Amino acid sequence: MARLVVVSNRVPIPDKDGVAPAGGLAVALQAALQERGGIWMGWSGKSSGSREPERLSLRQQGNITYAVTDLTDTDVEEYYHGFANRVLWPVCHYRLDLAEYGRKEMAGYFRVNRFFAQRLAPLIEPDDVIWVHDYHLIPLAAELRRIGLKNRIGFFLHIPWPSADVLVTMPVHEEIMRGLSHYDLLGFQTDHDLQNFAGYLAREGIGNDLGDGLFDSHGRTFKAAAYPIGIETAAFAELAGKASANIMVRKARQSVEGRDLIIGVDRLDYSKGITQRLDAFERFITNNPAYQNKVTYLQITPKSRSEVPEYEQMQRMVAEQAGRVNGAIGTVDWVPIRYINRSSSRNVLAGLYRLATIGFVTPLRDGMNLVAKEYVAAQDPDRPGVLVLSRFAGAARELKGALLVNPYDVEGTANALAKALTMSIEERRERWRGMMDHLLEHDVSRWCNDFLRDLIVKTPAAN
Numbered sequence: 001m002a003r004l005v006v007v008s009n010r011v012p013i014p015d016k017d018g019v020a021p022a023g024g025l026a027v028a029l030q031a032a033l034q035e036r037g038g039i040w041m042g043w044s045g046k047s048s049g050s051r052e053p054e055r056l057s058l059r060q061q062g063n064i065t066y067a068v069t070d071l072t073d074t075d076v077e078e079y080y081h082g083f084a085n086r087v088l089w090p091v092c093h094y095r096l097d098l099a100e101y102g103r104k105e106m107a108g109y110f111r112v113n114r115f116f117a118q119r120l121a122p123l124i125e126p127d128d129v130i131w132v133h134d135y136h137l138i139p140l141a142a143e144l145r146r147i148g149l150k151n152r153i154g155f156f157l158h159i160p161w162p163s164a165d166v167l168v169t170m171p172v173h174e175e176i177m178r179g180l181s182h183y184d185l186l187g188f189q190t191d192h193d194l195q196n197f198a199g200y201l202a203r204e205g206i207g208n209d210l211g212d213g214l215f216d217s218h219g220r221t222f223k224a225a226a227y228p229i230g231i232e233t234a235a236f237a238e239l240a241g242k243a244s245a246n247i248m249v250r251k252a253r254q255s256v257e258g259r260d261l262i263i264g265v266d267r268l269d270y271s272k273g274i275t276q277r278l279d280a281f282e283r284f285i286t287n288n289p290a291y292q293n294k295v296t297y298l299q300i301t302p303k304s305r306s307e308v309p310e311y312e313q314m315q316r317m318v319a320e321q322a323g324r325v326n327g328a329i330g331t332v333d334w335v336p337i338r339y340i341n342r343s344s345s346r347n348v349l350a351g352l353y354r355l356a357t358i359g360f361v362t363p364l365r366d367g368m369n370l371v372a373k374e375y376v377a378a379q380d381p382d383r384p385g386v387l388v389l390s391r392f393a394g395a396a397r398e399l400k401g402a403l404l405v406n407p408y409d410v411e412g413t414a415n416a417l418a419k420a421l422t423m424s425i426e427e428r429r430e431r432w433r434g435m436m437d438h439l440l441e442h443d444v445s446r447w448c449n450d451f452l453r454d455l456i457v458k459t460p461a462a463n
């Protein structure tokens with residue numbers, strides 16, 4: 001069995017006791033790495049100041065070698081805060097108004113990818129299979145090929161891939177697309193992302209759809225397909241079943257005092273539609289005053305990428321809006337919105353999801369949105385809650401039992417909350433059962449196995 005090499009911007013390194021961070025993606029990839037033996041390489045998340053780090057820092061854990069590198073201050077600024085999170089992220093999430101194109105940042109992004117390739121290449125053996133993750137590392141395969149590597153290299157994009165009209169606004173779109181053609185397998189979250197990718201090749205006349213998932217572009221033939229990422233469904237359901245004993249979850253249950261709980265869980269990110277969601281909740285109460293003091297909306301929103309100016313501004317905007325809505329619709333004995341800026345553990349989240357009558361997941365654009373899937377997996381089969389889900393989350397392509405909403409339509413989203421709260425228990429069970437069966441079948445292990453199967457098996461037309 002070929003050895004596996006995973007490369008991602010962040011690496012879930014085990015702590016000094018060997019305990020790895022929890023989370024579906026980390027667990028699934030670690031399982032695949034343990035089975036085959038391999039390397040997980042990426043950024044340490046730390047800066048080395050002005051000096052370029054000389055070597056990778058290695059840590060062995062069973063069959064897995066974790067290999068991480070620090071980056072200089074300039075590299076972090078230009079590659080991570082700059083091009084990855086101020087160009088690729090907003091463009092792929094259709095926020096052209098927020099994209100900041102700087103030549104320096106673009107050069108920094110390509111430079112760091114070259115640096116990653118130079119550090120990784122000496123560790124690679126001829127039969128290794130390499131799996132690169134996400135938008136931070138699109139040019140990595142091209143850089144590895146430049147060094148002479150002939151290995152199978154796959155790429156999975158965790159975020160949306162935009163339509164050609166949007167992508168061509170990015171000054172280096174040709175370079176980015178050329179970078180993608182150096183992989184043997186491209187994985188997208190949904191069929192829509194795949195269609196957008198194929199649409200760009202056709203529109204710009206730089207590639208062909210050869211059928212059977214094969215494409216050619218820039219003189220290379222590769223496969224591209226949708227592999228919707230899943231969660232550890234069965235394990236998460238079990239965790240939620242036990243989480244009611246957790247002290248935080250017990251306190252939360254006591255404090256909602258029999259009201260219906262609506263829960264939102266998102267990194268503080270403009271793609272998540274949090275301000276529109278607060279508006280929709282306010283509109284729901286204004287339109288349905290009978291629900292005053294009958295519902296509590298809990299919004300858990302850990303800070304994210306705070307060094308990026310747009311994220312810093314978001315922090316202020318969301319906090320102000322939560323305060324404003326509470327002021328507008330709250331009463332002396334009822335605080336409608338509980339807004340929390342800290343991260344919660346998976347255990348506590350699982351218990352809170354199960355406690356909530358509504359999972360309120362309304363991103364303006366999202367690659368997948370694992371919170372939507374976790375909310376479904378956490379429900380009590382006898383009394384499941386209702387998922388109110390944005391049609392613009394990748395998860396909406398699969399979770400057909402959700403109440404799908406357009407998050408830009410405040411009135412429509414408010415109406416969905418009313419519908420969810422009055423839905424019969426029979427309909428709730430039926431909608432939930434369909435979604436849960438799908439999630440059990442399409443869990444994160446299946447996602448991982450499907451991608452690796454297609455990456456390892458050479459297609460007849462492959463290079």
Ligand SMILES: O=P(O)(O)OC[C@H]1O[C@H](O[C@H]2O[C@H](CO)[C@@H](O)[C@H](O)[C@H]2O)[C@H](O)[C@@H](O)[C@@H]1O
Nearest residue numbers: 010025134158159229304305366367368369370
């Ligand atoms: O590493 P950060 O900059 O702190 O950001 C956290 C992660 O956010 C993004 O998540 C995406 O992947 C999820 C799993 O496939 C998907 O459900 C979600 O829709 C995406 O937004 C990002 O893509 C990751 O690389 C970041 O680590």
Ligand SMILES: O=c1ccn([C@@H]2O[C@H](COP(=O)(O)OP(=O)(O)O)[C@@H](O)[C@H]2O)c(=O)[nH]1
Nearest residue numbers: 265267300302342343344345346369370371
């Ligand atoms: O306080 C928190 C908030 C979120 N999460 C987890 O972070 C992930 C968020 O993934 P999602 O795909 O929804 O969005 P992303 O943040 O990756 O864009 C989910 O597994 C959540 O359970 C967490 O562990 N604690």
